[in-house]
Amino acid sequence: MHLEKVRMENFKSFGKEMEIPFKEGYTNITGPNGSGKSNIVDAILFVLGPKSSKEIRASRLTDLIYNGGKNGSPADHCKISLVFENEDRTIPLDEDKVTFTRKVQLSDNQQGYNSYFFVNGRRSTLYEFQDLLAHGRISPDGYNIVQQGDISRIVEMGPTERRRILDEIS
Amino acid sequence: MHLEKVRMENFKSFGKEMEIPFKEGYTNITGPNGSGKSNIVDAILFVLGPKSSKEIRASRLTDLIYNGGKNGSPADHCKISLVFENEDRTIPLDEDKVTFTRKVQLSDNQQGYNSYFFVNGRRSTLYEFQDLLAHGRISPDGYNIVQQGDISRIVEMGPTERRRILDEIS
Amino acid sequence: KKGGLLKVCDGINDNFGEVYEELSNGGEAHLELENNEDPFEGGLIIKARPPGKKVHLVDALSGGEKSLVSMAFIFSIQMYDPSPFYLLDEIDQNLDGLNAENVAEMISRNAETAQFIQISLRKVTLKKSDHIIGVTINDKGISDVIMKVNIGQTKETDIPEFSEV
Amino acid sequence: KKGGLLKVCDGINDNFGEVYEELSNGGEAHLELENNEDPFEGGLIIKARPPGKKVHLVDALSGGEKSLVSMAFIFSIQMYDPSPFYLLDEIDQNLDGLNAENVAEMISRNAETAQFIQISLRKVTLKKSDHIIGVTINDKGISDVIMKVNIGQTKETDIPEFSEV
Numbered sequence: 001m002h003l004e005k006v007r008m009e010n011f012k013s014f015g016k017e018m019e020i021p022f023k024e025g026y027t028n029i030t031g032p033n034g035s036g037k038s039n040i041v042d043a044i045l046f047v048l049g050p051k052s053s054k055e056i057r058a059s060r061l062t063d064l065i066y067n068g069g070k071n072g073s074p075a076d077h078c079k080i081s082l083v084f085e086n087e088d089r090t091i092p093l094d095e096d097k098v099t100f101t102r103k104v105q106l107s108d109n110q111q112g113y114n115s116y117f118f119v120n121g122r123r124s125t126l127y128e129f130q131d132l133l134a135h136g137r138i139s140p141d142g143y144n145i146v147q148q149g150d151i152s153r154i155v156e157m158g159p160t161e162r163r164r165i166l167d168e169i170s
Numbered sequence: 171m172h173l174e175k176v177r178m179e180n181f182k183s184f185g186k187e188m189e190i191p192f193k194e195g196y197t198n199i200t201g202p203n204g205s206g207k208s209n210i211v212d213a214i215l216f217v218l219g220p221k222s223s224k225e226i227r228a229s230r231l232t233d234l235i236y237n238g239g240k241n242g243s244p245a246d247h248c249k250i251s252l253v254f255e256n257e258d259r260t261i262p263l264d265e266d267k268v269t270f271t272r273k274v275q276l277s278d279n280q281q282g283y284n285s286y287f288f289v290n291g292r293r294s295t296l297y298e299f300q301d302l303l304a305h306g307r308i309s310p311d312g313y314n315i316v317q318q319g320d321i322s323r324i325v326e327m328g329p330t331e332r333r334r335i336l337d338e339i340s
Numbered sequence: 341k342k343g344g345l346l347k348v349c350d351g352i353n354d355n356f357g358e359v360y361e362e363l364s365n366g367g368e369a370h371l372e373l374e375n376n377e378d379p380f381e382g383g384l385i386i387k388a389r390p391p392g393k394k395v396h397l398v399d400a401l402s403g404g405e406k407s408l409v410s411m412a413f414i415f416s417i418q419m420y421d422p423s424p425f426y427l428l429d430e431i432d433q434n435l436d437g438l439n440a441e442n443v444a445e446m447i448s449r450n451a452e453t454a455q456f457i458q459i460s461l462r463k464v465t466l467k468k469s470d471h472i473i474g475v476t477i478n479d480k481g482i483s484d485v486i487m488k489v490n491i492g493q494t495k496e497t498d499i500p501e502f503s504e505v
Numbered sequence: 506k507k508g509g510l511l512k513v514c515d516g517i518n519d520n521f522g523e524v525y526e527e528l529s530n531g532g533e534a535h536l537e538l539e540n541n542e543d544p545f546e547g548g549l550i551i552k553a554r555p556p557g558k559k560v561h562l563v564d565a566l567s568g569g570e571k572s573l574v575s576m577a578f579i580f581s582i583q584m585y586d587p588s589p590f591y592l593l594d595e596i597d598q599n600l601d602g603l604n605a606e607n608v609a610e611m612i613s614r615n616a617e618t619a620q621f622i623q624i625s626l627r628k629v630t631l632k633k634s635d636h637i638i639g640v641t642i643n644d645k646g647i648s649d650v651i652m653k654v655n656i657g658q659t660k661e662t663d664i665p666e667f668s669e670v
C-alpha cells in the first residue's frame with residue numbers, strides 16, 4: 001500500500017485543479033519559501049482529519065479555501081482527494097485503489113460552511129475515514145508525519161507525552 | 171564601541187582557557203553540529219546576565235562548568251570575560267577597553283557555588299554590569315541577540331509582548 | 341496492558357541504540373521508563389551521548405544533536421512497527437552538511453520498504469532521492485508543481501535551480 | 506509616555522515597510538497598534554503581504570516568510586535606534602538559497618555601522634562575511650576555534666570544509 005496521488009482544488013495557495021502523482025521509494029519536494037510545499041502536507045492532514053485545525057495553520061476551516069491571491073477572486077469551496085494503492089488490501093475494502101475525498105463548501109448556514117467526506121465516490125464520515133486508515137497504520141497524530149519545525153518536538157516534549165507514543169503502538 | 175574579545179575558561183564544552191578575537195564588520199561562526207557555536211552565545215549571555223538561566227540552556231548555574239567530556243575530569247569553576255573597545259566612551263568609564271568578567275566557582279556552601287563579577291579586574295555586581303552596558307544599549311533581553319530557533323519568535327509572540335519591545339526603546 | 345508496553349519499549353530500545361550509533365557515528369542512546377513497576381504512572385526518558393561526550397539528558401544537546409535523536413527515535417519505531425508512508429517537512433534544517441547527508445542516506449535505505457516523502461531545501465538531501473517534485477508559485481499567488489521521476493543518482497545540473505545554492 | 510511610544514512606532518514603521526519590501530522583492534508590510542487612543546491597553550500587530558498574495562496576519566505565512574518578517578522588524582529597529590553589536594544564531598535555517606543570500610547581503614551592508622556576529626551553516630551566508638570563525642570539537646568533547654580574518658569576497662575553496670555541502 002502506498003500514497004499514489006493527491007488531487008487538490010482551491011486548497012490554500014493551490015488555486016486551481018491539479019494532481020500530484022507520488023511514486024514508491026524516496027521522493028523529495030523542494031521549492032522557494034512560500035511556494036506551497038507545507039500546504040501539501042496540510043492538504044494530506046486535512047483528509048486524515050487532525051484533532052484540531054491549528055495543526056493545518058488555519059483558525060477556521062474556511063481559511064483553507066483559496067483566497068484569490070493579490071488580484072483574483074476567492075473560491076467558494078476546496079476539495080482534496082488522497083488516492084491509495086491498495087492491492088495488498090491493507091485497507092479493508094475490496095478495491096485496488098481507495099480514494100478518500102474531503103470537501104469544504106461555503107454556505108450561509110450558521111457555521112458558514114458544509115463539510116463532506118467521500119470514499120471512492122460514495123458519501124462517508126470522518127469516523128469511517130479514520131477507521132479504514134487505522135488498518136493501514138495511518139493516523140493524523142502518528143509519529144510518521146513530522147510537520148515543519150516539529151523535528152525536535154519528540155526530544156522537547158515531556159516524558160509522559162513521549163510514553164503515550166508507545167502506548168498507541170502497543 | 172564593539173565587542174573585541176571573548177575569553178573562556180571551562181565554560182560548557184570550552185574545557186580549557188582560550189580567547190576568541192572579534193573584529194568590526196560582519197563575522198560568521200560556522201562548524202559541525204554540537205561543536206560549541208551556540209555555547210559562545212550562551213557565554214556572552216552569561217556575562218550580560220539574562221533574567222533566567224533557562225535562556226542559557228542550563229537548569230543550574232553549575233551545569234555551565236565543563237563536565238569533563240567522555241573521559242576527562244570535571245572542572246571546579248568557569249569564567250568568561252567580555253572585552254569591549256570603548257574609545258568613544260559609550261560605556262561611562264574613562265577607559266579605552268572595558269572588560270566584564272563573571273566567574274562561577276563550585277563551593278560546599280548551601281547553594282553549591284559562588285558567583286563573582288569583575289569590571290576591569292575590580293570586584294563588581296550584576297547591577298553595575300547591567301547599568302554600564304545599558305548605556306551601550308546592550309541588554310540581555312534586547313532584540314539584538316537572537317538565540318537559535320528564536321527567529322520566528324517575533325512573529326509568533328502575542329501583540330502585547332511585541333509592543334513591549336517598543337516600550338523599551340521609547 | 342503493562343506487558344504490552346514493556347514489550348514495545350524493549351523492542352524499540354534495541355533499534356534505537358543501533359540507529360543512533362549509526363546516525364551519530366558512534367554515539368550511544370537508550371530509552372528508560374521512569375517507573376518500571378508501573379509504567380503508566382511515569383513517562384519515557386531518552387538518554388543520549390554524542391561521541392566524545394558525557395551522557396546527557398537530551399535537553400542539554402545542541403539543535404542539530406536533538407534533531408538526530410528525534411530521527412533515531414522515529415526510525416527505530418518504524419523498524420518495530422512499520423507504517424506504509426512517512427511525511428517529513430524540513431527535518432534537516434538544523435543539520436550540518438555531514439549529518440544531513442547521513443540522515444538522507446538512512447531514509448534512502450528505509451525507502452526500500454516504505455514510502456518516504458520529504459520536504460527539503462538542501463542539495464545534499466535532494467541528491468539522495470529517487471524522485472523530485474518542484475513547487476513554484478506565480479505572481480498571482482497560485483502554486484504549481486513540476487515532477488522529475490526516477491532521477492537515480494542526480495547529477496548536479498539536474499537539481500531544479502530554486503533549491504539551496 | 507504615550508507620545509514616546511507613538512513616535513517610536515511611527516519611526517520604526519517607516520523603516521519596516523522599506524526593509525521588508527527589499528528583503529521580499531516587492532512585498533508590503535506595516536505595523537499597527539491595536540489601540541491608537543491608548544496604546545498601552547493594546548498590543549502591536551504586524552501585517553505582511555508577500556509579493557503576489559493577499560494581506561495576511563503573519564500567522565498564516567510559511568516558515569521562511571515568517572523569518573523574513575522577523576528580520577525586517579529587527580533591521581528596522583536597528584535603523585531607528587542602533588545597538589553596537591548584534592548576535593544572530595542560525596537565523597537562515599528556514600530560508601531558501603535566494604532569501605538567505607538577500608538577508609546576508611543586507612547584514613553585510615548594516616555591518617558598516619554596527620558589529621554583526623552570525624552563526625550559520627549555509628555557504629551562501631558564509632560567502633558574504635568579512636571574517637569567519639570555525640568551531641570544532643575533539644574526541645574528548647573539548648571545543649576549539651580557528652579564525653580567518655579579512656577574507657573579503659571568499660573564494661569557494663576558502664570556506665572551511667565542515668560547512669554546508
Ligand SMILES: Nc1ncnc2c1ncn2[C@@H]1O[C@H](COP(=O)(O)OP(=O)(O)OP(=O)(O)O)[C@@H](O)[C@H]1O
Pocket residue numbers: 011012013014031032033034035036037038039040063064065066067068069148481555558559561565566567568569570599
Ligand atoms: N487560503 C489561502 N489562499 C491563498 N493562499 C494561501 C491560503 N492559505 C495560505 N496561503 C499561502 O500559502 C503560503 C504558505 O505556503 P507554505 O507554508 O506551503 O510555504 P512553503 O513552501 O512550505 O515555504 P517554506 O519553505 O518557507 O516553509 C503563504 O504565503 C500563504 O499566503
Ligand SMILES: Nc1ncnc2c1ncn2[C@@H]1O[C@H](COP(=O)(O)OP(=O)(O)OP(=O)(O)O)[C@@H](O)[C@H]1O
Pocket residue numbers: 181182183184201202203204205206207208209210233234235236237238239318390393394396400401402403404405434646
Ligand atoms: N557543562 C558542559 N560540559 C561539557 N560539555 C557541555 C556542557 N554543557 C553543554 N555541553 C555540550 O555542548 C554541546 C552543545 O554545543 P552547542 O549547542 O554550542 O552546539 P552547536 O555548535 O550550536 O550545534 P548546532 O549546529 O547543532 O546548533 C552539547 O553536545 C553538550 O554536550
Ligand SMILES: [Mg+2]
Pocket residue numbers: 037038039148567568569
Ligand atoms: Mg514549509
Ligand SMILES: [Mg+2]
Pocket residue numbers: 207208209318402403404
Ligand atoms: Mg547551535
